[in-house]
Amino acid sequence: MSRPITLALVATLTPALVALFLAATPFIRRRGAPAAALTVLGSVVSFGAAVMLLLSRLGQTGTELFTVPWIRSSARVIAEAGVHVDGVSASMLAVVCFVALCVQVFSLGYMHDEPPADFGRYFTYHALFLFSMNVLVIAPNLLQLFVGWELVGVTSYLLIGFYYKKPSAAHAAVKAFWVTKFADMGILFALLSLFVATGTFAWNVKLEPAVATAVTMLLFLGVVGKSAQFPLHVWLPDAMEGPTPVSALLHAATMVAAGVFLVVRADPLFVQSPTTRTVMLVLGAVTALFAALLALVQTDIKKVLAYSTCSQLGYMVAALGAGSVLAGFFHLTTHAFFKALLFLAAGSAIHAVHSNEIGKMGGLFKKMPLTGAAFAIGALALAGVPGLSGFFSKDLVLEGVEHKLHHVPYVILLATAFLTAFYMGKVVFVAFFGPPSSEQAKHAHEPGWSMKLPLVALAVLAVVAGYFAAPFARLYGEPYHFHFGVGAAVAAALGLGGIALAWTMFGGGKRENPQVMVTVERIAQSRAVNRLYEFGYRRVTLAMADAFAWFDRYVIDGMINWLGYFTIDAGRRARPMQTGFAPDYVLAVVVGAVSLAAWAVLR
């Protein structure tokens, strides 16, 4: 095995070993601190290996592959498991491990007040997650990718439902699992179709156009679920029930990005289906706008960020649909940094104020300058302010989308950029500036080093990641040049304009809600999409289940039971034949004898 392969395996298997060990040793896990130490240590090792891998790939092209046979069927190997190292997987691996490490270090402080047993459980799940995500990233074929996909889904369920004693958390976990499982059917059928068509699970195969469209559409269904696109976005806001670091890692930076990663990986397939790409473009743009509008009316800071994530994922999906895969992937990377930063900073604020509501915050910048600065940097990056990473990646996306479909998605995404800047500005001004709105806000203070360090690290990357676009593109395999053209200028203007508008409405303690917010609020309160799913679940699925249960109990079981009753009844009816009266038995013998004689005679 070559060095890159080894590094990739180390990065993946170290957290697996940690998770396995902690799962098998409750007496260590339940003490809390040892579990956390082990997990963080494992993540450091993973991150180190991932960085070394990335550096080793900087000058390279081509792919390193290492597989072992996994599924056999009558002497033929159907699927393999192993490692696939190229620029894409190396960079994604580094991003995932870095953000995971930051989040885990942050959790040391944030989750400190949890009982030791829960503390240990939390970190065990983190180790499991890192392993699962890495399995997905280094997968050499779509089947192993799907395995990682499902594993991160399980981990997400476990972590969203971490406070399982809280009913809303338990429901949110089930809802997330349910919605994504529905979407995963798409991937399953895509894999089956792919296998039937080509006999492999590889993504670099040539398919008939109709088959390619079918397979990619089904794969996209999985993406819609995992990356919370409309209409399967409903689980992401509810997923905020999980601890904030979990929201940062899974539901902003990495897991939800897995959908985008899938499309990047399976690009050779998606290239063969313009239809699917068009659908992706439209859906991505719609989702971006829709989610941004909803983010506008949220008062819970985590929900704002959740809808914002949804919206940015829409950007990525739209970019992929437009064929600018590099743009989508780049935005994924920068978004991972600044969104994780935003979540962790929000976590710090939440920790200080003991509430998620921005209405209970206010003036936090004075009390928590580091947190405030971190959040502000994240917000500026998200808004696409020139100079920060978000600007470069968003510009790349807009460039890619500009000339497609008569500029319609382009305009939508521009409008969304404006809204993004506006709602983020609103949050920044309401939560961090102006007068404190509650007692806790008055007494807020900075957290300890374990929570400050990751903020700094992520803030740095949120700023500088944009300048590494060229090497990043080289790793991907495409050229990159940046030019500050009209498009970039318009986007920058919209970003700054949004922030300015927010200042006029929400700066310095003002609270003016524009009409659009009121309208969106009313629409949001109707919970139309959620109610649709509830209807589908209760009236359709459960009703069908009841029908089948009735059929099973009364028809199928009924037949068997009838057989039993029939036997008993037949026995009861036949019993009077046994009279116990000897001459009756003699008669039977005589009848038998006569019958035999008759048969013998008449033959």
Next chain:
Amino acid sequence: MTASVGFGFMAACTLVSAIFVVRSKNLIRAALWLGATLLLTAALYAMLDASFLAGVQVLLYVGGISTLLIFGVMMTRKHEGLVVEAETVNVPRGVFAAGALFGGVAAAIKMTPELDSGVRPPVVTANDLGRGLLIDHVLAFEVVSLLLLVAIIGAVVIARKRDPGAEVPGFVRRPLAAKASSAKPVANEVSP
């Protein structure tokens, strides 16, 4: 010719006697008719050149079994008096079954013409019987004697008088019908 007429007459008598056995309302009379039937059968044996067997028939069947049966009747009467009631039930079904049986066998006999062909074998003498019993089939002979011993012992064991309170083997207790007979009940225990 005379042999045939004689045989036919004897056959008819035997049959009539048998019918009386099963149709007689009086049990004692039925037992006596049985004795008559067995006697007539002995005569038939004699006609069939089986004189030894005829003698044995008279001794055992008529002298032994018939007597035994009459004893049995006497010992199990419901009330005093010579008349022992013996009703008949289900006559049509009995006639039908018996008739079908006879019909079947008769048809089989009729359909086998070779029954009546063939040479007449030599007459069986007592010598032949002795040789057959004690030389050719001696094992069966000994086993039958053992069987008779077992049957005697068994009958005695089954029917012997029991101490009051002992269980009657094989029977569930039933309330005894009121009777003036001197037959002893097993025990005056409470019936289930």
Next chain:
Amino acid sequence: MTLSHCLLLASALFAVGVYGILTRRQIVAVLLSIELMANAANLVFVSFSRFRPSMSGSGAQGQIFALFSLALTVAEVAVGLAIVILVYRAHGDTRIDLASEMKS
């Protein structure tokens, strides 16, 4: 007389015995009918011994079998009457439907 005549007579006697078993209500009466049937069977053996050559050397197989059958019948009557006595002791009467414990 021929073999068929004898056999016909025997079957008639047998049928009468069957009739007796099916119609009589007293156990002793049934025993009488059983005797009739056994007697008819013996008649068959003797008839065959008279009209057919014997298989073994001594030539008396039919009669020997009839002899054994007779002995068996004697044993059977003895035991049967013992049972009748038991039934009488248990129920005070000897009707055959009193012995229907095997009823379902």
